[in-house]
Amino acid sequence: MPGGGSIQGMRNSLSNNKKLLRSKSYFKKERSFLSIKAEYLKAAGGKIAFKKASKEDILKIRKKIIRQKRKENLY
DSSP: OOOHHHHHHHHHHHHHEEEHOOHHHHHHOOOOHHHHHHHHHHHSSSSOOOOOOOOHHHHHHHEEEEEHHHHHHOO
């Protein structure tokens, strides 16, 4: 039999690579983050109280995250 196991290896490699690709669907998924959140709010029967962050608070958070990333990259 010509090719032997090399053809089988090629087929396995191609099928594994195909499985790694994202699925291309013409239809959108019914359940997304926003739809799940809306369902949760409806079941809880309430509203979320969002807090407004000032520019100073946002800058503090940003600096804190940058510091943490630098520490992680050092080790």
